Amino acid sequence: xxxxxxxxxxxxxxxxxxxxxxxxxxxxxxxxxxxxFQNQPAAExxxxxxxxxxxxxxxxxxxxxxxxxxxxxKAPVVDNWTLADFQVEPAEGKTRFHxxxxxxxxxxxxxxxxxxxxxxxxxxxxxxxLKGQDAIGRAQTGTGxxxxxxxxxxxxxxxxxxxxxRYMGEPRALIIAPTRELVVQIAKDAAALTKYxxxxxxxFVGGMDFDKQLKQLEAxxxxxxxxxxxxxxxxxxxxxVHLDMVEVMVLDEADRxxxxxxxxxxxxxxxxxxxxxxxxxxxxxxxxTEDVMNLAKQWTTEPAIVEIEPETVASDNxxxxxxxxxxxxxxxxxxxxxxxxxxxxxxxxxNRKDExxxxxxRLTRDxxxxxxxxxxxxxxxxxxxxxxxxxxxxxxxxxxxxxxxGIHVDAISHVINFTLxxxxxxxxxxxxxxxxxxxxxxxxxxxxxxxxxALPPIEELMGRKITCEMPPDxxxxxxxxxx
Numbered sequence: 042x043x044x045x046x047x048x049x050x051x052x053x054x055x056x057x058x059x060x061x062x063x064x065x066x067x068x069x070x071x072x073x074x075x076x077x078f079q080n081q082p083a084a085e086x087x088x089x090x091x092x093x094x095x096x097x098x099x100x101x102x103x104x105x106x107x108x109x110x111x112x113x114x115k116a117p118v119v120d121n122w123t124l125a126d127f128q129v130e131p132a133e134g135k136t137r138f139h140x141x142x143x144x145x146x147x148x149x150x151x152x153x154x155x156x157x158x159x160x161x162x163x164x165x166x167x168x169x170x171l172k173g174q175d176a177i178g179r180a181q182t183g184t185g186x187x188x189x190x191x192x193x194x195x196x197x198x199x200x201x202x203x204x205x206x207r208y209m210g211e212p213r214a215l216i217i218a219p220t221r222e223l224v225v226q227i228a229k230d231a232a233a234l235t236k237y238x239x240x241x242x243x244x245f246v247g248g249m250d251f252d253k254q255l256k257q258l259e260a261x262x263x264x265x266x267x268x269x270x271x272x273x274x275x276x277x278x279x280x281x282v283h284l285d286m287v288e289v290m291v292l293d294e295a296d297r298x299x300x301x302x303x304x305x306x307x308x309x310x311x312x313x314x315x316x317x318x319x320x321x322x323x324x325x326x327x328x329x330t331e332d333v334m335n336l337a338k339q340w341t342t343e344p345a346i347v348e349i350e351p352e353t354v355a356s357d358n359x360x361x362x363x364x365x366x367x368x369x370x371x372x373x374x375x376x377x378x379x380x381x382x383x384x385x386x387x388x389x390x391x392n393r394k395d396e397x398x399x400x401x402x403r404l405t406r407d408x409x410x411x412x413x414x415x416x417x418x419x420x421x422x423x424x425x426x427x428x429x430x431x432x433x434x435x436x437x438x439x440x441x442x443x444x445x446x447g448i449h450v451d452a453i454s455h456v457i458n459f460t461l462x463x464x465x466x467x468x469x470x471x472x473x474x475x476x477x478x479x480x481x482x483x484x485x486x487x488x489x490x491x492x493x494x495a496l497p498p499i500e501e502l503m504g505r506k507i508t509c510e511m512p513p514d515x516x517x518x519x520x521x522x523x524x
Contacts, residue, residue, distance in 0.1 A: 122149050122237075129157040136164035138192075141171055144199045146237040147192065154233060160185035162349045163192070169345035170323060171196055177337050178325045180349040183449075183473050187227055190216070190291045190323050191234050197289050197321065198240055198264055210258050210282045212243075212266035215314065216291040217307060219298045219443075221246040221269060222414070225424060226449050227293065228267045240264040245282075247272045248419055255281060270298070270306035277313055284313040287320055292340070295326040295333050296466075301443065304336070317342050327466060358476035359456075360483045363496065363509045368489040370517055371459060372403060377516045378457070378485065379409060379437065386430070388448070389439045389457045390471045392492075400459060401439045407520055414440035414448070442467045448474060458486035461495040465502040 124145055129137045136159040138151050159167065162180040169176050170193035180186050194214045203213060216231075218224045228244040235242055241261050245254055245268035254272075258281060266273075266282070276282040290311070292298070298307060314320055322341045326333045329348070337344060366374050379387060391397045394415040404411035412426045412435045429435045431450050440448065442462060453475045462468050468486075475482025488496055488509060500506055 122152075124148060127152040132158065135159075141167055143192065143196060144238070146199065147195050147234065150234045150236045150238075151192075153236065156188070160189075162186050162347065163189040165347045165349070166190070166323075166345075167192060169347070170321070173197075173321055175317075175322045175341040175344040176324075176347060177329075177334075177341065177344045178323070178347045178349075179327065179329050180325075180347075184349060186325050187230050187293075188234070190293075190325065191227075191231050193321075193323065194231075194265060194289045194291070195234055195238060195240065199238060201288065203262075203264075204286070207262065207286060208283055209262060210276075211286040212263040212282070212284070213286055214265045214289045214291075215284060215287045215310075216265070216267040216293060217270055217273065217298075217310065218267065218293045219269065219301050219303055221248060221423065222427065222448055223294065224267050224269055225427075231265055231267065235265070242267065244268065245272045245276055247275075248423075249421055251275070258282070270303045270310060273310055274306055277310065284310065285315065287314040289321045289323070290314055292322075292324045292336075295324050295336060296328045296330060297443075299330075299332055299336075311340060327470070358481050359472050360481070361472065361486075361507050362484070363486045363488050363507050364512045365493070365509050366487050366489055366512055366517075368491055371487045371489060372400070373518065373520055374487060374512055374516050375400070375457060375459060376404070376407060376409070376520045377518055378455075379404075381515070384455055385433065385436055386450070386453050387437045387455045387457060388453055388471075388474050389437060389459050390462070391439065391441065391459045392462060394441055396460065397439045397441055401437075404437055404439070406523065408523060409437055410435050411437040411439060414438055416441070416443065442470070450474070454482060456482065456484045458484065461486055461488060461492040461499070463495055465495075465499045468499045469502070 122145075124139075127139075127148055129139055131137065137157065138148060138159060143151070162178060162184045163186075166176055166178050166186070166189040170190070178186055178189070194216075198213055216224075216227055218227060224244055224246050228242055231242045241263055242265045243254075243257055243263045245266065247269055255276075258276075263282075268276075273282065277284065292307065298304060317340055322344075324333075324337050324341060324344070364374060375389065378384070389400060391400060394417050397413045397415045398417070401411045401413040412430065414423060414426065418426070426435065426438075427448065427450070430438050438448070439459075442464075456472050456475045458468070458471060462471065472482075472484035475484065486496075486507075496507070496509070
C-alpha cells in the first residue's frame with residue numbers, strides 16, 4: 042500500500058522510507074521553504090495563477106477593528122530554566138526531542154509535560170516537517186500525533202518572526218478538526234506547549250457564544266487558530282478572520298471530516314489561504330482511503346507519507362469482552378456492571394442521540410451520576426460536563442461516536458458499547474478511550490439481536506476472534522426501584 046502511495050505522489054522510494062532525520066541545527070525559514078514567501082522568485086511558485094482577492098481580503102474594505110497595528114505579542118514567561126535541566130540519555134531505538142534541536146522555550150514546555158522520548162509518529166513526522174516538508178500521517182488514536190503537528194507549528198512560528206504589520210484577525214497557523222471536543226482538546230495541548238513562547242492560541246467552535254469568541258480575537262493577535270469548519274467560515278465570511286497569512290495548515294481526522302460532510306466547507310476555507318506551495322500543509326487521518334488520498338494530492342506538495350502500523354489494531358492494554366444479551370436486558374446489565382463493581386469512571390457508547398439521552402436519564406434516575414455527550418447538548422455545557430467527568434464529579438459519560446471522538450480523559454477504567462457500531466473503525470476509537478498512556482483498561486460490548494451483525498466485521502478488522510459470553514445471572518438482576 043505504501044509503494045502505491047509513493048507512486049501516486051511521484052516520490053522516490055528512499056525519500057519516504059528513510060529513517061528519521063535529526064537535523065544538527067535549526068534550518069532557516071528560507072532553507073525550510075516555509076511561508077514568508079514575499080522574497081520567493083515567481084518561477085518557483087505554484088503554476089496555478091493566483092486567485093483573485095475575496096471581498097473579505099480586500100484591504101480597503103476590512104473593518105477598522107481589524108486595522109493593522111504594530112507587532113506585539115503576549116509577553117513570554119521569563120525564567121531561569123535551561124536545557125541542562127532536561128537531561129535525557131540516548132536510548133537504542135528511541136528518538137529524543139533533544140535530537141531535533143528545538144527552541145528552548147518549547148523544550149521547557151515538553152519537559153513540564155514529562156515527555157523525554159518521541160512516540161513513533163512524532164519521531165517520523167518531525168523528521169520531515171521540521172525541514173518544512175508537507176506530510177500525511179496515519180496512526181492509531183492516542184499515539185501523539187497532536188503533539189507532532191503542534192511542535193512543528195510552534196517551531197515554525199518561533200523561527201520566523203511575524204510581519205511588523207498584521208491584522209488582529211490573521212492567524213499564522215490554522216488547525217481544522219471535525220468536532221468541538223477535538224478542537225478544545227487540541228487547543229488545550231497547544232496552550233501547554235506554548236506556555237513559555239508568548240504565542241496566542243484561540244479556538245472557534247459552533248454552539249458557543251459568537252460575540253465572546255469575537256472579543257478574544259479583538260483583544261490580542263491570533264498566532265494559532267484551532268477551529269471547526271462551520272464556525273471558522275462564519276468568522277471568515279463576516280470579515281473577522283483573514284487567512285492570507287497562514288504559514289502552516291493542519292487538517293486533523295480528514296477521514297472523519299469526509300464522513301461528516303465537511304469537505305465542501307474545508308475547500309472554501311483552503312481557498313482563502315496561500316497557495317499550497319506557499320504554506321506547509323499537514324494532513325492526518327486514521328485511514329488512508331482513496332478519497333482521503335485524493336484530497337491530500339490536491340492540498341499538499343510532495344508530502345512525506347508516514348504510516349505507523351500497529352502490531353494490533355487496538356491497544357494490547359485493553360481487555361475486550363462481548364456479552365450476548367437481549368435488547369430488553371441491556372440496561373439491567375449496564376446498571377449491574379457499574380454498581381456491583383463500583384466503577385467510578387466509565388464511558389458508554391450508543392449509536393444514536395436518542396439512545397444516549399435515554400440511557401443517561403435512566404442512570405440518573407437510578408442514582409448513578411451520569412451525563413450525555415451528543416450533538417444535542419450545547420457546547421458550553423459539553424465543556425463543563427467533560428471537566429466534571431475528568432474531576433470525578435460524573436461517574437458515567439454516555440456518548441455518540443462523533444461526540445466521543447475528541448474525548449481524551451485519563452483513568453477511564455471501562456468502555457461499554459451499549460450498541461455495537463456499524464463502522465468497525467468506530468469500535469477501535471471507542472475502546473481507545475481506555476487503556477491510554479500505558480494504563481490497562483477493559484471494554485465490554487453488548488451484542489443483541491439488533492446489532493450482533495456488526496461483530497464479524499469488527500473481528501475481521503481486529504484480526505482476532507472476540508469470545509462472546511453469556512452474562513452471569515447476577516448481572517441481569519432487576520434494577521431496584523427508587524422511591
